[in-house]
Amino acid sequence: MSDATKPPEEPDSVEGSSDPIARLIRLAGPRPPVPQERMARVRDNVHARWREAVLRDRRRIVVLVAASLAAAAIAVAIGAGFWVRNRIRVTGARAATVVRTEGRVLLRDGGAAETGDLLVAGSGLTTGPDGRAALRLDAGPSVRLDTGTELGLVSTRVLELRRGGVYVDTGPRSSRASAASAVGAEGPASPIEIRTTLGRVHDVGTQFEVRLTDDTLRVSVREGIAALSRDDRAYAVPAGTRLRVDPRGAVETGTIALRGGDWEWVLAVAPPFELEGRTLRDYLDWLSRETGWKVGYADPSIAANAATIVLHGSTSGLRPDDTPRAVLPTCGLRSRLAGETLFVERAAEGGGRE
Numbered sequence: 320m321s322d323a324t325k326p327p328e329e330p331d332s333v334e335g336s337s338d339p340i341a342r343l344i345r346l347a348g349p350r351p352p353v354p355q356e357r358m359a360r361v362r363d364n365v366h367a368r369w370r371e372a373v374l375r376d377r378r379r380i381v382v383l384v385a386a387s388l389a390a391a392a393i394a395v396a397i398g399a400g401f402w403v404r405n406r407i408r409v410t411g412a413r414a415a416t417v418v419r420t421e422g423r424v425l426l427r428d429g430g431a432a433e434t435g436d437l438l439v440a441g442s443g444l445t446t447g448p449d450g451r452a453a454l455r456l457d458a459g460p461s462v463r464l465d466t467g468t469e470l471g472l473v474s475t476r477v478l479e480l481r482r483g484g485v486y487v488d489t490g491p492r493s494s495r496a497s498a499a500s501a502v503g504a505e506g507p508a509s510p511i512e513i514r515t516t517l518g519r520v521h522d523v524g525t526q527f528e529v530r531l532t533d534d535t536l537r538v539s540v541r542e543g544i545a546a547l548s549r550d551d552r553a554y555a556v557p558a559g560t561r562l563r564v565d566p567r568g569a570v571e572t573g574t575i576a577l578r579g580g581d582w583e584w585v586l587a588v589a590p591p592f593e594l595e596g597r598t599l600r601d602y603l604d605w606l607s608r609e610t611g612w613k614v615g616y617a618d619p620s621i622a623a624n625a626a627t628i629v630l631h632g633s634t635s636g637l638r639p640d641d642t643p644r645a646v647l648p649t650c651g652l653r654s655r656l657a658g659e660t661l662f663v664e665r666a667a668e669g670g671g672r673e
Contacts, residue, residue: 423447
C-alpha cells in the first residue's frame with residue numbers, strides 16, 4: 320500500500336497528539352448511549368412536526384383551490400351579468416329601435432347605445448352634451464333626441480320626457496296607417512303621447528318638438544297639429560306655432576319658422592334614407608319632409624319619370640339637405656334652390672343648388 324492510501328496512525332497517547340480536538344475527544348471519553356425513552360420522545364416530536372407541516376401545506380392548497388374556484392365563479396357571474404344586460408335590451412315588449420347615434424348616448428342601464436339596439440317598454444336613453452340619437456318607434460314614428468336629453472319609453476306610443484328636447488315625425492297619414500296596422504296598433508288615429516311634469520303632448524298627424532328646460536315646457540309644431548293637455552284643459556298647437564308653459568303654469572303662444580335655426584339639430588341627427596332600390600320620387604318626398612322644402616321640376620318629363628327612376632348607393636353620413644349633390648347627379652340631374660323651393664333640372668340646364 321502506498322503512502323497516499325495508508326490509513327493515518329493512531330497517536331501513542333493523548334499527550335502525544337498534535338491535534339487539539341482529537342486530544343479533547345480522547346480526554347472526554349466515550350459518550351453514554353441515548354436512553355430509548357428519550358429517542359422515542361424525539362422521534363414522536365419530529366413526527367408531529369412533520370404532520371403539522373404536511374397538513375399546513377394541504378390547507379394552503381385547499382385555500383388556493385377555493386380562491387381559484389371563487390375567482391372563476393366571479394368571472395362567470397360578471398360574464399353572465401353582461402349577457403343578461405344585453406339580453407334585457409331585447410326581452411319584453413319591444414318599443415323602439417335605435418337607428419342613429421351621435422356623440423355620447425347612454426341606455427338606462429349605463430351602457431352605450433348603438434345603432435340597431437332594440438329598446439323595450441320601461442327602458443330609456445340619455446344624451447350627453449355632445450350626444451344625439453334617432454329612434455324608430457315600433458308604432459312607426461321617427462323620434463329624435465337633442466343634446467342633454469333624458470327620455471323614457473313607457474310603450475311604443477308613450478314617451479316620458481324628463482329633460483331636454485325631443486322631435487317626433489309621425490309621417491304622412493298613409494304611411495302612419497300602414498305602420499300602425501303592421502304592429503297591431505289601435506289604428507291609424509292612435510296618437511303618440513309625450514308626458515312631462517308640465518303636461519302631456521300628443522300629435523294629430525304632425526312633426527313637432529317638445530322641450531323641457533328649467534321647469535319650462537315648449538311645444539313647437541312644424542307640420543300638422545299637436546295638442547297639450549294640462550290641468551283638465553287642452554291647447555291646440557297648429558303648424559308654425561310655439562306654445563310655452565312657464566313654472567307658474569302660465570301658457571303663452573307665439574310663432575315659429577317652419578325651417579331654419581330651430582330645426583337644424585333635427586337635420587343633424589336625421590336617419591339616413593335607404594336609397595338602394597328606391598325611386599327618385601320616394602327620395603324627393605323624403606327630402607321635402609325632412610327639410611321643409613317644396614320640390615319643383617324644371618321639366619315636366621322629370622316629374623313624369625320620377626316614379627320609375629331607380630336609385631342605388633347610400634346617403635349614410637350626410638344631412639338630408641346635403642344629399643341632393645350626391646344623389647341627383649347619378650340620374651343626370653341637379654338641383655337649384657330658390658327660396659323654399661328646390662327645383663330639379665337636367666344637369667346641362669344650369670348651375671347647381673345654391
